[in-house]
Amino acid sequence: GDSVTQMEGPVTLSEEAFLTINCTYTATGYPSLFWYVQYPGEGLQLLLKATKADDKGSNKGFEATYRKETTSFHLEKGSVQVSDSAVYFCALRLYNQGGKLIFGQGTELSVKP
Amino acid sequence: SQTIHQWPATLVQPVGSPLSLECTVEGTSNPNLYWYRQAAGRGLQLLFYSVGIGQISSEVPQNLSASRPQDRQFILSSKKLLLSDSGFYLCALNRGSSYEQYFGPGTRLTVT
Numbered sequence: 001g002d003s004v005t006q007m008e009g010p011v012t013l014s015e016e017a018f019l020t021i022n023c024t025y026t027a028t029g030y031p032s033l034f035w036y037v038q039y040p041g042e043g044l045q046l047l048l049k050a051t052k053a054d055d056k057g058s059n060k061g062f063e064a065t066y067r068k069e070t071t072s073f074h075l076e077k078g079s080v081q082v083s084d085s086a087v088y089f090c091a092l093r094l095y096n097q098g099g100k101l102i103f104g105q106g107t108e109l110s111v112k113p
Numbered sequence: 114s115q116t117i118h119q120w121p122a123t124l125v126q127p128v129g130s131p132l133s134l135e136c137t138v139e140g141t142s143n144p145n146l147y148w149y150r151q152a153a154g155r156g157l158q159l160l161f162y163s164v165g166i167g168q169i170s171s172e173v174p175q176n177l178s179a180s181r182p183q184d185r186q187f188i189l190s191s192k193k194l195l196l197s198d199s200g201f202y203l204c205a206l207n208r209g210s211s212y213e214q215y216f217g218p219g220t221r222l223t224v225t
Binding site: 016032033036042043044046049089095099100101102103104105106 | 145147154155156157162172203207212213214215216217218219
């Protein structure tokens with residue numbers, strides 16, 4: 001079935017370090033891909049998205065490129081800040097399925113000053 | 114702009130008691146609406162979604178139910194709560210050409 005797999009957390013980095021959170025997917029169709037972020041005690045916020053192969057989504061210094069050949073959508077940021085500490089979720093959406101999302105298990109990021 | 118409200122924000126209920134969580138949206142019409150649950154330390158699990166009034170699709174068999182009595186109202190219910198129902202419940206709606214979902218602030222439910 002359709003699924004999303006993220007790297008296990010928690011990930012602990014020092015401020016200004018480079019961040020990569022891996023995400024791979026399995027889908028029978030041609031999905032749209034998303035990264036969501038959840039700050040402590042809050043709901044989810046859309047961070048970035050990509051709707052077709054080779055698209056690059058970007059927002060707030062974060063980037064992810066839709067790689068169809070490797071079925072991946074890895075999240076990267078060149079220099080993390082303490083305020084980036086949160087849980088990050090990768091998700092996919094297939095067409096004609098009511099718009100529902102399939103989420104990965106989430107990766108907790110902790111950035112230390 | 115579209116806004117999602119969830120009520121209550123937090124709830125503590127004993128095992129066996131009933132449950133009603135409410136989600137209302139503003140600034141849009143005929144949205145697709147979704148209920149997700151996030152158990153402690155886990156990812157999000159889609160529970161129900163609705164593409165219109167009275168139309169409910171269930172993703173996971175459980176003791177929960179959902180209803181959509183109005184276009185902008187989505188309710189999650191249970192007749193008898195279980196300990197395993199504890200979690201963070203998120204309501205979401207879809208918008209945009211690529212169907213990205215937008216989430217409400219959530220309700221934290223603790224079943225004791």
